[in-house]
Amino acid sequence: xxxxxxxxxxxxxxxxxxxxxxxxxxxxxxxxxxxxxxxxxxxxxxxxxxxxxxxxxxxxxxxxxxxxxxxxxxxxxxxxxxxxxxxxxxxxxxxxxxxxxxxxxxxxxxxxxxxxxxxxxxxxxxxxxxxxxxxxxxxxxxxxxxxxxxxxxxxxxxxxxxxxxxxxxxxxxxxxxxxxxxxxxxxxxxxxxxxx
Numbered sequence: 001x002x003x004x005x006x007x008x009x010x011x012x013x014x015x016x017x018x019x020x021x022x023x024x025x026x027x028x029x030x031x032x033x034x035x036x037x038x039x040x041x042x043x044x045x046x047x048x049x050x051x052x053x054x055x056x057x058x059x060x061x062x063x064x065x066x067x068x069x070x071x072x073x074x075x076x077x078x079x080x081x082x083x084x085x086x087x088x089x090x091x092x093x094x095x096x097x098x099x100x101x102x103x104x105x106x107x108x109x110x111x112x113x114x115x116x117x118x119x120x121x122x123x124x125x126x127x128x129x130x131x132x133x134x135x136x137x138x139x140x141x142x143x144x145x146x147x148x149x150x151x152x153x154x155x156x157x158x159x160x161x162x163x164x165x166x167x168x169x170x171x172x173x174x175x176x177x178x179x180x181x182x183x184x185x186x187x188x189x190x191x192x193x194x195x196x
Contacts, residue, residue, distance in 0.1 A: 001082070001123050001124075002082055002083065002084040002123070002124045003081075003082050003083055003084070003121040003122060003123055003124060004026050004083060004084060004085040004086055004121065004122065004124055005024055005025070005026050005083070005086055005116065005119040005120060005121050006026065006119075006120045006121065006122050007026070007119070007120055008023065008024065008025045008026075009023070009024045009025075009115055009116075009118065009119035009120070010022065010023050010024075010115065011111060011114050011115035011118055013111060013114070014095070015099070015103075015107045015111075016095065016097045016099060016103070017095025017096055017097050018046075018092055018093060018094055018095040018097070018099065018107070019092070019093040019095065020090055020091070020092050020107055020108070020111040021042075021090070021091045021092075021111075022088060022089070022090045022111040022112050022114065022115035023040060023088070023089045023090075023091070023115070024086055024087065024088045024089075024112075024115050024116055024119055025086065025087050026085055026086060027052060027054060027085055027086060027087045028054070028085060029054060030052060030054055030057050030059065032087070033050075033052035033054070033059075033087035036087055036089075037050050037061075037087065037089055040089060041089060041091065042091050045091045045092060045093050046092050046093055046094040047062075047063045047064055047065050047070065047091070047092045047094075048063050048089060048090075048091050049061060049062055049063045049065060049070035049071050049074060049089070049090050049091075049092070049108055050063075050071065050074060050087065050088060050089040050090070051071050051072075051074035051075035051077075051078060051087075051088055051112075052078075052086065052087035052088070053075065053078050053079065053083070053084055053085070053086065054084065054085050055084065055085075058075060058078075060072055060074060060075045065092075065104055065108075066101055066104065068101075068105070069101050069104035069105045069108065070090070070104060070105075070108040071108075072105075073105045073106075073108045073109030073112070074088050074090055074108055074109060074112040076109055077109045077110075077112035077113035077116060078112070078116065080113060081113055081116040081117060083116055083121075084124055085124065086116065088112045088115065088116065090108050090111050090112055092107075092108075125170045126170065126171045127168050127169060127170055127171060128168070128169065128170075128171045128174050128193065128194055129154065129166055129167065129168050129193070129194040130151070130165075130166070130167040130169070130174060130177060130178055130181075130191040130192065130193060130194070131164065131165070131166055131167075131191065131192045131194070132164075132165050132167070132181060132189050132190070132191040132192065133161070133162060133163070133164050133165075133189070134162050134163050134164075134165055134185075134189055135161065135162040135188070136161075136162050136163070138162075138184075138185055138188075138189070139162060139163055141184060142165075142181055142184065142185065142189065143165075145180055145181065145184055146165075146167055146177060146180075146181065149169070149173065149176060149177045149180055150169055150170065150173045150177070151167045151168065151169035151173065151177045152167065152168050152169065153165055153166070153167055154166045154167065154168045167191070174193065177191070178191040178193075
């Protein structure tokens, strides 16, 4: 199971006189990650190295550190912690002692991993959607049963005859919700699954 973090998180440590600040945020799109890196990177720091993963989309940047010693270890920390939909920036202020390639990889990857390990997390649950039209007379009951069954009404649009509902729920609950709606409406409401 994959996880995402539920709030921005920071973790700071000193490694052989260099200061490392790891910051992580939840993201939905790669563009969010790039904008966040530009916003929180510290221009006065020696290096601002980063990585993000959103499903199959990922990128990393060593920001002047030797190739493969910063960005890739941060990405490996994201994967190693079982995370997705996260961006991690590790900022380094050089303290005068060279760490070597292995030391840099351990410092960047370790700081990122510890930041993600300590951050509040939640599982990423695959969701789907149902669409249905409901008469006004059945709307309150149908809405209540949808919520009781683990669904959420994501959108409600009204017309002269009732409401068009878009219901989101975990994929493994969609069939049960649809069956319950058909049952309580005695077949008058026929939920349709999102084609995606």
